[in-house]
Amino acid sequence: MKPSKTISLILSLVILVLIGVVVMQTQKNSTDSAKAVVENIHERKSVRKYTSQKVEEEKIQTLLRAAMAAPTGKDIRPWEFVVVDDKDILNQLGNKLPFAKMLKEAQLAIVVCGDSSKSFYWYLDCATAAQNILLTAQALHLGAVWTAAYPYNDRMEVVTEALQLPTNILPLCVIPIGYPLGKTMAKDKFDSQRIHKNTWESSELRN
16 A cells, blocks of 8 residues: 555544544533533522622623523513612611511622513513523522512512612512522422323323
8 A cells, every 4th residue: 555545544544533532522511511401400499698708790690691591472571680789778678578588698689570561471481580590590609599579569569669660660589699608408309299191190100
């Protein structure tokens, strides 16, 4: 075999090997990425205690971008977000909302609101946005917890007054956010008894 053909054959083999390595690495990265997403969902938990470390602006923007990536009926996007880092307002909300005392030690809160003039089911779209915030906070090693405003009129009034919201902007929830103080374990909420196949009485999946 001529030297030139030998070199060409070797180069072809090297290229094939490199292509194979790239394909395998791509597949591995894809699998690892999917695994990381699923693990992040399962590891999400409600965190109610925070350190005094401030949340970086870059991470706040990441949370808000994730919120606005949520699904929304007819692509209406009725959501509005109020980022609260004023300690006086956080304390006011923490004192007046019955299950949001942790706001007084949080460095930040995102209030998820909906524009009722745009959609009568604003709370559904806003709930998906709020879930995206919670999952992204977990991925960013932040702690967060959903504290409800809607559908409780007294809580909604507290938030509306503190944030000076227009009458058509209705608060769904207040999400305190910060760096976790201590360790909180995620709960395993899987229950096969809640799964039904085809009909309510089916027990095929109840193992």
